[in-house]
Amino acid sequence: MSYIDNIRTFVRVYELGNMSAAARDQRISAAVASSRISQLEDYLNVRLFQRTTRQLNATEQGHIFYSGAVKVLEAIDEAEAAVNSVTDNPRGSLFVAAPLGIGRRLIAPQIPAFKEEYPLINVRLRLSDRKLDLTAEGLDIAFYLGLPEDSALRVRKIADCPRLLCAAPDYLKRKGQPKSPDELTDGTHDCLNLRYPGAPEFQWPLQVDGETQRFAVAGPFETDDGDVLTQWALEGHGIIMKPTFEIADHLASGALVPVLTETPPVPIQLGCLYTHRRHQDPKTRLFIDHMAQHVAQSLPKAG
Template sequence: MSYFENIRTFVRVYELGSMSAAARDQRISPAVASSRISQLENHLNVRLFQRTTRSLNATEQGKIFYEGAQRIIEAVEDAEAAISDVTSNPRGSLYIAAPLGVGRRYIAPLLPEFTKEYPLIDVRLRLSDRRIDLTQEGLDVAFFLGTPEDSNLKIRKIADCERLLCASPEYIKARGMPQNGADLVAQKHDCLILRFPGAPEFQWLLETPQGPKRFAITGPFETDDGDVLTNWALEGQGIVLKPHFEVAQHLAEGRLVPVATETPPQPVQLALLYAHRRHQDPKSRLFIDFMADRVKALFQGSSDLN
């Protein structure tokens, strides 16, 4: 089993490009991760990575071994899933990701109920508004707002999510009420931008009478945390594009108001993403079935109140 764990660690180091990141992912120390790689290299009598104090890169032998190692891990996981599929006690760790707003409002409150029903499954929840790569980050299931770019993933739709542009009354009083996307650009409104390192120039895709159009908006603030954007908008710092459910209470209380309503953002879908597998892990299937209907009910219930 130790050899298999060495292979598993190698695959995560290769995919994450970092010994420390792989160690965190596997809940081991960097020293243990490094030792496993060394054991594997000694066994194979090759160097799998070129290491410096600042970088870690796979050698040609490492790249070749990764292809086979991936197949080994997938074969073992498929075999475990096939066996678990005929048992009534699924167990192990389940790695889940979700956007901050969705995760805090809908996913996290349901997890205690799930683990009470399936006490042998440990759920590891990661919340982030950045785009998630299931394979690279070792995730089993991810909640997603938008349209997935990876066509190799399976998708289970939960609900359509309306979005809007909004700002505080104080901002509107100071800067005026934009009617559409063209006003946002021409009047140089302060737009609050959700953006991640390495992202291209930012644009908002809005519906116009001529069809969807991208507007190159600008603003003094950007962040990769959607809740920070909401707080800035509440403080009168600018205009924000948000899912309706995230700002519904602020809209009802008059702390935020819709703007540029002639050209609203396109709706997006809230969905679950998971990998194509010959034998789907029973833990993942149970989690998907458990969460999909419950999240949909909560999501639609909150929409009905607005």
């Protein structure tokens, strides 16, 4: 398998453009990654990368080899998937990503049961609120909240998640209860926003008189971590818009109080993304089916 391992490492180095990043992605040391590339170059008797202290760029031979190497790895993956599909024991690793909130509260709790049912499948879960590139980051499945932008990926909708506007009682004591959504944009109230690098201008879609209206809210704090946003709201720094399942405990305890309940946010879609090729892998289908069933069932309890 060493030659195949060398090819896999080469592909990740080529795609990520960085030896250390590729090593982390492959769960190996940078020294091992470098050694694999050197072994491959020795075998092919060509230079695949031009290396300097600051940059790593593919040579012409590297570009040519990459296009063929990807096809080889795809063929191997498809062959393994075909074998797994006719056995009762699908095996291998699944690399899964999810935003922090749904990852911690909805996805992670279901993984042990999935592992118990399919003991030969290992799940590697990565949690992040930033936008992820499935191909570049070597992911099999990425869960999302909202509407996906990349039409090249396949989409599996799981559920529509209700959302609420809410704030801490101390904040409402100081600022008062908002009486209309216009107070979210005219400076009367502070809104706390979830943003990440490259995110579009943020607007809150609210249901007003049976129609969706978008309000360009603003406030003192922004973050790319949803739990940090909730903590700021708990400390009385402003109003947040959150899926109900993320704040259910705080609502039950009274630490957060719903506001503008007559003009609630539009529910947000929960789903997952995967490539067409990944869907041919039975362990991918099994994991998605498992999550679709159990996560959807857990939403009413969380909300």
